[in-house]
Amino acid sequence: MAVDIAVVDYGMGNLHSVAKALEHVAKGASVAVTGDAQTILEAGRVVFPGQGAAPDCMREIDARGLREVIVRSAREKPFLGICMGLQVLFDHSDEGDTPCLGVFQGQVKRFSQDKMVDAQGSRLKVPHMGWNNVLQLRPHPLWAGIDNGARFYFVHSYFVVPEQPALAVGYTDYPSQFVCACARDNVFAVQFHPEKSASAGLRLLANFVTWNGIPA
Amino acid sequence: MGLAKRIIPCLDVTAGRVVKGVNFVNLRDAGDPVEIARRYDEQGADELTFLDITASSDDRDLILQIIEDVAAQVFIPLTVGGGVRQPGDVLRLLNAGADKVSINTSAVTNPQLVKDCSGRFGSQCIVVAIDAKQTVWGANPKWEVFTHGGRRATGLDAVEWGKKMQELGAGEILLTSMDRDGAKIGFDLNLTRAFSDALNIPIIASGGVGNLQHLADGVVRGGADAVLAASIFHFGEYTVEQAKRAMAEQGIEVRL
Numbered sequence: 001m002a003v004d005i006a007v008v009d010y011g012m013g014n015l016h017s018v019a020k021a022l023e024h025v026a027k028g029a030s031v032a033v034t035g036d037a038q039t040i041l042e043a044g045r046v047v048f049p050g051q052g053a054a055p056d057c058m059r060e061i062d063a064r065g066l067r068e069v070i071v072r073s074a075r076e077k078p079f080l081g082i083c084m085g086l087q088v089l090f091d092h093s094d095e096g097d098t099p100c101l102g103v104f105q106g107q108v109k110r111f112s113q114d115k116m117v118d119a120q121g122s123r124l125k126v127p128h129m130g131w132n133n134v135l136q137l138r139p140h141p142l143w144a145g146i147d148n149g150a151r152f153y154f155v156h157s158y159f160v161v162p163e164q165p166a167l168a169v170g171y172t173d174y175p176s177q178f179v180c181a182c183a184r185d186n187v188f189a190v191q192f193h194p195e196k197s198a199s200a201g202l203r204l205l206a207n208f209v210t211w212n213g214i215p216a
Numbered sequence: 217m218g219l220a221k222r223i224i225p226c227l228d229v230t231a232g233r234v235v236k237g238v239n240f241v242n243l244r245d246a247g248d249p250v251e252i253a254r255r256y257d258e259q260g261a262d263e264l265t266f267l268d269i270t271a272s273s274d275d276r277d278l279i280l281q282i283i284e285d286v287a288a289q290v291f292i293p294l295t296v297g298g299g300v301r302q303p304g305d306v307l308r309l310l311n312a313g314a315d316k317v318s319i320n321t322s323a324v325t326n327p328q329l330v331k332d333c334s335g336r337f338g339s340q341c342i343v344v345a346i347d348a349k350q351t352v353w354g355a356n357p358k359w360e361v362f363t364h365g366g367r368r369a370t371g372l373d374a375v376e377w378g379k380k381m382q383e384l385g386a387g388e389i390l391l392t393s394m395d396r397d398g399a400k401i402g403f404d405l406n407l408t409r410a411f412s413d414a415l416n417i418p419i420i421a422s423g424g425v426g427n428l429q430h431l432a433d434g435v436v437r438g439g440a441d442a443v444l445a446a447s448i449f450h451f452g453e454y455t456v457e458q459a460k461r462a463m464a465e466q467g468i469e470v471r472l
Binding site: 013016017020021023024051052053113118124125127128129130132133149153155174195196197198201202 | 218219220287292293310312313314315337339341416417
């Protein structure tokens with residue numbers, strides 16, 4: 001029987017938290033942490049998480065034969081990318097000069113160490129780790145009930161630069177603006193970790209598990 | 217607006233219970249770990265750190281069950297440390313629901329472990345815990361790294377050691393002043409400042425918090441990215457929310 005939510009497991013990072021958070025907000029739904037192509041293709045919706053480095057992520061995706069499955073899922077059903085699951089949707093990452101999935105057009109760049117100074121002149125650390133404000137650029141069903149500017153938990157050293165500005169649905173300052181949430185059709189993908197972002201994050205996940213995949 | 221400074225309650229766990237001591241000894245029972253974790257989450261804690269100080273290896277696996285139970289109910293980052301000796305220990309903790317694993321004694325006995333684990337699991341989940349004790353006072357102070365819960369001197373200079381851990385891939389440093397731990401007279405701000413100036417990765421200040429001004433001092437004067445405290449929260453002196461409001465009043469970015 002098809003599962004309600006497939007969490008794509010390609011060996012990159014702790015998926016336990018994502019699965020637990022989804023089970024917490026989607027009472028009674030079946031959540032499978034899986035690397036099985038058939039299970040992912042048959043699932044009602046797909047969550048694509050990931051931690052670690054871009055070259056490792058892409059290597060593991062290909063080693064498990066999941067490239068086509070992920071790209072197809074991103075065309076067909078409600079799809080949520082998290083952290084590396086946002087970055088590798090783009091064409092290319094500067095991390096290890098890595099060609100990625102090309103679902104979205106654009107690049108993944110590193111925070112430049114020498115420009116990391118805030119308005120008070122304090123040095124900002126890389127990775128960008130902790131709770132930062134997410135500004136919503138336009139309404140979306142996944143933002144429902146979440147304050148514009150709510151804090152989410154981030155941990156990353158690279159960020160996405162979409163070719164088309166319309167892809168961006170959220171941004172964060174560190175110290176200049178970067179895009180932290182992208183959406184198109186049935187796909188929503190975020191740089192932060194909703195599964196670790198307390199009530200704001202749980203609300204976003206709850207919005208996802210009931211989303212029909214239509215942007216507005 | 218901007219990245220918030222984090223407040224991290226720390227839970228020392230032994231044989232399934234949270235305890236708190238003074239200068240690493242005289243342990244007092246502080247309660248059930250899952251219950252305490254939920255309470256801190258409700259108060260707005262930004263992260264939780266669990267340090268497994270279980271002496272007997274028979275009871276070591278108790279922490280895995282605790283982390284699993286906490287991770288099913290509390291959706292903020294969880295760091296777990298204590299007794300981590302090999303990549304397999306890191307993997308078991310991550311699989312139980314930890315987001316970050318803290319390595320202390322084993323980083324000294326086997327620095328390659330930090331490199332291997334950050335390479336395999338990512339820097340974002342490898343915290344190196346450093347227990348430091350001041351050995352030189354005056355204009356050019358120095359601190360030495362201690363291991364085995366503060367019982368064994370290593371001869372290593374703490375700041376140099378921190379830089380080496382950063383090079384090997386540590387994503388964050390949990391910096392504890394042994395001179396201040398449990399003493400409630402505030403962080404060793406010179407130590408905290410020495411680390412935050414010398415390193416590019418986030419520094420969590422620990423050891424010595426006795427009141428809310430101490431937390432603010434750790435950020436403003438010590439330059440810490442996060443502050444960790446145990447006893448002021450465990451015994452109900454202050455809530456995490458009170459701590460955050462006190463920091464916000466001094467112009468520090470916090471998540472409220």
